[in-house]
Amino acid sequence: MSDRSAGLAPSRVTAVLGPTNTGKTHLAVERMLGHASGMIGLPLRLLAREIYERIVRQRGAAAVALITGEEKIVPPRPHYFVCTVEAMPLERSVEFLAIDEIQLGADPERGHVFTQRLLHARGRFETMFLGAGTMEPLIRRLVPDVEIVTRDRLSTLSYAGSKKLTRLPRRSAIVAFSTERVYAIAELIRRQRGGAAVVMGSLSPRTRNAQVALYQSGEVDFLVATDAIGMGLNMDVDHVAFAGLRKFDGRRTRWLHAHEIGQIAGRAGRHLRDGTFGVTAEAEDLDADLVEQVVEHRFDPVEAAEWRNARLDFDTLPDLLRSLTVTPQRSGLSLTAEALDETLLRRLIKDEEVARIGRSRGAVMRLWEACQLPDFQKTTLDEHARLARDVFHALTGKRGRLTDDWMAPRFAFVDRDDGQIDQLSARLSAVRTLSYIANRPDWVHDAQGWRDKTRALEDRLSDVLHERLTARFVDRRTTALMRALNVREDTFAGVADDGEVTVEGQVVGQLEGVRFQMEKGASALEDRTLRQAAVRAVTPEINRRLGRLAAETDEAFAVTPDGAVLWRGVLTAQIQSTPTGADPFSPSVRLLGELGPTPARERAKRRIEAWLAFEAGRALRDLRRLRQAVESGALKGLPRGIAFRLIEAGGLIDRRDVERDLAALSQVERRTLKSFAIRVGAHSVWLPGLQKPRARHFAQAFLDAPLIPATPDLIPAPPEPPSPRLLSAHGLRAAGRWLAPVETLEKMADLRAANTADRGRLSDAALIDLGWTADQAKQVIAALKTERARQPDKPGVAPKPPKDSPFAALAVLTAPPTPPAPPARAKRRRPRKKTAAV
Secondary structure, three states: OOOOOOOOOOOEEEEEEOOOOOOHHHHHHHHHHOOOOEEEEEOOHHHHHHHHHHHHHHHOHHHEEEEOOOOEEOOOOOOEEEEEHHHOOOOOOOOEEEEOOHHHHHOOOOHHHHHHHHHHOOOOOEEEEEEOHHHHHHHHHHOOOOEEEEOOOOOOEEEEEEEOHHHOOOOEEEEOOOHHHHHHHHHHHHHHHOEOEEEOOOOOHHHHHHHHHHHHOOOOOEEEEOHHHHOOOOOOEOEEEEOOOEEEOOOOEEEOOHHHHHHHHOOEOOOOOOEEEEEEOOOOOOOHHHHHHHHHOOOOOOOOEEEOOOOOOOOOHHHHHHHHOOOOOOOOEEEOOOOHHHHHHHHHOOOHHHHHHOOOHHHHHHHHHHHOOOOOOOOOHHHHHHHHHHHHHHHOOOOOOEOHHHHHHHHHHHOOOOOOHHHHHHHHHHHHHHHHHHOOOOOEOOHHHHHHHHHHHHHHHHHHHHHHHHHHHEOOOOOHHHHHHOOOOOOOEEEOOOOEEEEOOEEEEEEEOOEEEEOOOOOOHHHHHHHHHHHHHHHHHHHHHHHHHHOOOHHHEEEOOOOEEEEOOEEEEEEOOEOOOOOOOOOOEEEOOOOOOHHHHHHHHHHHHHHHHHHHHHHOHHHHHHHHHHHHOOOOHHHHHHHHHHHHHOOEEEHHHHHHHHHOOOHHHHHHHHHOOOEEOOOEEEOHHHHOHHHHHHHHOOEOOOOOOOOOOOEEOOOOOOOHHHHHHHOEEEEOOEEEEHHHHHHHHHHHHHOHHHOOOOOHHHHHHHOOOHHHHHHHHHHHOOOHHHOOOOOOOOOOOOOOOHHHHHHHHHOOOOOOOOOOOOOOOOOOOOOOOO
16 A cells, blocks of 8 residues: 555545444444445454454455465455455555554554554545544644544443452453463363363464354353453453453563553443453452543553654665664654564674675565564574574575475474374464465465465364363363362462462462472361362462473573572572582482472473583583593593593692693693693693683582682681582682682782792782782792692603602612722832932
8 A cells, every 4th residue: 555646535534543342343344344345454363353254244255355474365356355454465455444453553562563554554535543542642643634533432341349260250351461370260260160261362263263152152151361352352241350460561571551451451341231340369459540540441642653664775784774773754653672573684684694695685675574474483582583594595595485395394293283282382383384484475385285284284273272272171060179178169279470379368388380388387177178279279280380391491491509490580409419519411400399290290300400411511611522522532641631630620620730741741732731721820720611600600509518609819728628629619729728719829820920039929019919918828828839749850860759758768778789889009109219329
């Protein structure tokens, strides 16, 4: 839909604004059907499917097209197009065009798309924007010729306060803000009230419609949902209960805004039937001012809409990046934060191969298309970037398409319907990715064939997921737990977000990670019964947590220097350490707690051990490399012996222990040691990489010994000599009565060597620099002095055994006898010459 004039009379632009339950979407559909052609953009695929099916019932399947990112149903000559806002084919000219939930123009992630539609998308004869009244001032500013129509709510909305789940009225919707919380609440309602339907934005339309039908038919009286129900999904709900007032918005966990509460609460009381809203007992009560805002539909106006330049420059990659950061030149628009597609682009252009290929305009456009691939599976950024890069390489390769060899194995991987709810949901997310790719006709060979396959697979998995959800969360019989304990029907037992386990309002324990800590209650029988009910209530939650832990990513784990393993910040396991240091490359842990099936606990334990082994390879990389070289035989001779000592000691040894070996090393052997990042100092031989904080903390976790405070000063040595690994893990050396950091000892040696004028003594300035007293320095230097027995032999001089040692006595006994000295020859006296008499 171009923003350039077509020479026709200007389109009539109307903004229909008001709270929920004012019939805005219904009005837009009726207005569209009053034109010969039309298009409506909706915020959710679920809502688009609902509107599409409504129009099909009225006008027939041949007259209407459905276009979303993952699904396209386009007959040969459609008159009407029902789309998600991002997927609207704006190149088509239609008489009527509508955008629903236009207030999403302020959304940090998707807002720039809605803003572009607000500014530029127009029908030939009529354009209609639907949304909240908070958008009125901004729409007037951005669209001067707009006609504002306000609509009042058809029924009354009132606040009902806080209620326990067991006291909620029939036809209630409970709203939570995470999949785990939705499942936990649905499980509790199944036990206490017979069952609940589940509706989430991540469900496929087929599964969602089946769950809604379950609720609408009256088979269950409760609906547990995410905030997806706030976007125009119409159901017969009399009461909306918030199970929490905080949500994760993709960047951080924050409190709900007043207009968000109003949008969700407004689902209660459809048409002329009044509705109520409130909170559950686990959530904080709503502030009186906030309640007044929601009841009277008075919210702060939207100040600015998110905006991103739509006229991108694809000449070069730098030009594309520059065009993405162009700032808006109109008031009321705010440059949107970096979205996922831009983040992927900036990451991929650092790849040399991608940068080399992306030199032409066509390749740059292909790269941008690949970066816009949605992350349906909610994977890591690295994994999603790899997928986008693979797509880009295929699109710019010789064939210019993703071939069957690329699609088939990925399709086969998810073409199965076994497993539980989480596994089926994950497969459906993967199918959504394949569906999105298949619905790009210029991306895939045999696009129609793959669209049919992915659609059929999505339908099959959707049906199975609906069956699994129904089997798990719908049970009209009183739960086996309550029957076994013979307690009242409406006994409430649940786990709060902070892990507190309550039964009928009494705190009976705390669930931390996978460990349940029982409160010590009174000795009455009733208290014991309540505690038993709590244990049985948290067991399913522990089972779910064990399953999630076993499938968790590396980023969810952490380890502390005292050997505690944290899972999402909660203490979950303890490393089986020893006083001399356990092997970090073959770790063993003890999973805390006792509840949960043994196989599930074993899988969780193995997952933690696998992460520790992988983390050891990263944190202690130099030690692992040295160990592999010794075990494989790559190191030989004297370097192998030195390396073995380093490995045994944990990466730090006294130089005196290997002084003779060091003196005997050849130049080649010295270079070999250097290649393994081994540093030979004046007093120590060590691996500097192991003295970094991350490596030290990790090594300390495998020692069952008190931690030594990190300080550059001398530390008094304990009465019991510390083990070599304990010293190595703290970067310390034992020097007589003191423990000293290895770097400090080398600094001392450098200072002594520099003071040649005073025969290597430490000057007063050097002592101040080291933070030592003269007595401390004297004690440390004396302790580090190398005994003659450990000194290397001098070239050409036979080594002498130490005096008064057994070796000295043995040398005397084994010395060859000294030959007797020859007898001294008597001197012959020369006769004196007689002088003749004169």
